[in-house]
Amino acid sequence: MTATPLAVAVASLFSPDPAIWAHLAEHVLPRVLVNTLWLVLAVSALTAVIGASLAWLTAACEFPGRRFFNWALLLPLAVPGYVLAFALAGLFEYTGTVQTALRDAFGDGAGLPGLGARAASIVTLTLALFPYVYLISRHAFATQGVRGLEVAQSVGMTPAQGFRRVALPMARPWVAAGVALVAMETLADFGTVSVFNYDTFTTAIYQAWFSLFSLDAALQLASVLVLLVAVAVVTERRFRGRARFEAVGSGGGRRRLHLAPRAAWLATGYCSLVFLVAFLLPVLQLVAWTVQTFAAEFDPRYLAFAGRSVFLGLAAALVIVTLALLLAYAVRMRPEPLAAGFARAATLGYAIPGAVLAVGFFVAVVGLGDGITAAARALLGPGTAPVVLTGTVVTMLLAYAARFLAVGHGPVESAMQRIRPSLDDAARGMGVAGLRLLGRVHVPILGTGIATAALLVFVDVMKELPITLMTRPFGWDTLSVRVFQLTSEGHWERASVSALSIVLVGLIPVLLLNRRSG
């Protein structure tokens, strides 16, 4: 199912348009490839460092404010990347709040140095995406126990060395799962980079389609992108090799490392800084814009927008987590390369720009409906009404599944690796096997992994645009659709009412998850 949009994209490879390719190859691709590489490598590296270090601090250490940051650092998840980009630009650009204030105070010469499109895109995407790594690896650090660290201390390592040489290597699959999501999300991003006019592979795809009117060329570029991602994924797997990451007992309970006062305050400062820039400041900017535009923008329809956003997020989370569980379970039961490869392929859709995936999916679904119609007419006579599968919530959910399976699969799969195979053997010895093994033994243990997956899917669906736009039933506008309506006409300030609503609704599952994990 998730392969259909991929198949539509790959099929396009057989009808290349030489004129457009020659132009792209000479004037566009060299630059966007360099840009894209910079972006993906820098954002992956930075989110890995920031996400993993914050996760370790809040999960394994004790410092002032730890309980607050433990959940507060998840909040940036609820802010769509393109909204964060616009809010940060509104704060820090030449015409933004900060620089205008500086000029007013110190004269026309005052100001901040411009970051440039590349740095601005890297910083914004890092701030928007580090919570993926943070959320997924925090779970790893919280469950690996402090024994390893105690051993490290007993041989004379400092806490920082213990983190680098013991805790981090033990958490590698989780960090890698988070970074893989970040890398794919970065590749597929269009909204954030277009705020800063940073040209990437994705903007080239949109240029081919929207400006050069060649959907074929766009699909061809998209399939090249998918190939690159497939290579990257396989490499990461090879790199990880045969290492196993089962928990070293559940020992040590929830004891945490007490940092020395100076280190503890450094930790507090670091967490505060990230929280401030990634969440508090941009949200305050949104609040300021909301105050200006609320009277003109807000109307009772907002309740319906929010209701649909929540409904779609919940339904998609349910569907996708179920699929992810089945997929991870299938690979666990039959760990041969074919099954694993299939599971990988099923999650590649995440790296395709949303609008391209939406079209691929739409074409496939319409084709299916036409096929059924033809069959029905052959059987029941030519007057039979056509079967229309598009414009239904079920189609929408399937499209979300095609796009976000990777988001659900990552956390579930890496949590599943924590379960020792001996547990399966024991269960089988007691006659529990097949789906009952999954349902009665794995699912209860996977609790936090499942909750993590569900949370990520929920907020991602709330923020999603192209698929929602293309597959929604008539009148099914959501909060993100409302953001689109206004931003497509340049009404960014007015759009902050719906953007802020997305953030507020996104907070609910974050808080629930926090209560769950204590």
Add this chain to the structure above:
Amino acid sequence: MKFTERLRTTACIITGAALAAACGGGEPESAAPDQAGTAPAAADRVVVYSARAEHLIKPIFDRYTEETGVEVAYTTDKEQPLIQRLLAEGENTDADMLLTVDAGNLWYAAEQGVLRPIESQVLEQNVPDNLQDPQNRWFALSVRARTIVYSTERVDPRNLSGYAELADDEWQDRLCLRTSKKVYNQSLVAMLIARHGEERTEEIVRGWVDNLATDVFSNDTKLMEAILAGQCDVGVVNTYYFGRLQKERGTDLAMPMALHWPSGETGGVHINVSGGGVTKHAPRPEAAVALLEWLSSPAAQEMFAGLNLEFPANPAVPADPLVAAWGEFEASDMPVAQAGELQAAAVKLMDRAGYR
């Protein structure tokens, strides 16, 4: 809508068991396509795919429903996904009308065969020839001008002439432009190609790039804010963004910024349109034509253009007072459809010239 009906619709939407017979088929207008010719003319519903944003169309559709009793169902998306959607749905589409922004997109929709030619006295009368498809597959409903904006504090308007002259050395490090990814700039360059040819146009665009005061902007409003903040002195924007800024600031906060209209000698002011057409496989074509005719009529035109501070396509209708205050201008005589034909060439040219 009656509760039971609503329940049925909701059930259909959610279950996805959207067999047209079970869900939509009860309504008289959605007869199978092979019977469309015999469908009742007086449809009580018309379906629109719109790339024009919701807040710019909903008030107008609401009024149409009020006046005629015909319900307008619409969905919004970007232009290209909507066109692909129509192509994919083919003869099973439920859409009667495509509303979109930019002549290039209208041209492309017609090229792809998703629109049908229509014969309408009313439309011919209301919409000037250069603002409609020669084969009557689409008609403009509003006109937007893309013109030069300048700081009244730092620029003497006598030094301004046409778009091409913005490449002159005089504007070194003083020019602001929006990204070339935006279709408005692609149409503008397409117009320059039509007038000057590719070679000369590439020189002009290279001159623009050399004159840039800072990186290109992601939207027109930011560009104008940069002029106000002193980052640059002159730029090119769609006039309704200027109008919107004027409106937001109010009259007592007059901006040190004004519009300049390139004269007819330099090729005139670049205009673009938003417009619509009837889809090729419209299940309710008569209802769609009726809506399109109504949209081109004086009462609707005033509102359609006014909501977005654009110029009405119907020359009999006066523009909003705020818009009219910008003065008369001479529009480029290039038929707007030509922008579509030259768009790909314009995009490639801008890539070559290093205009991001």
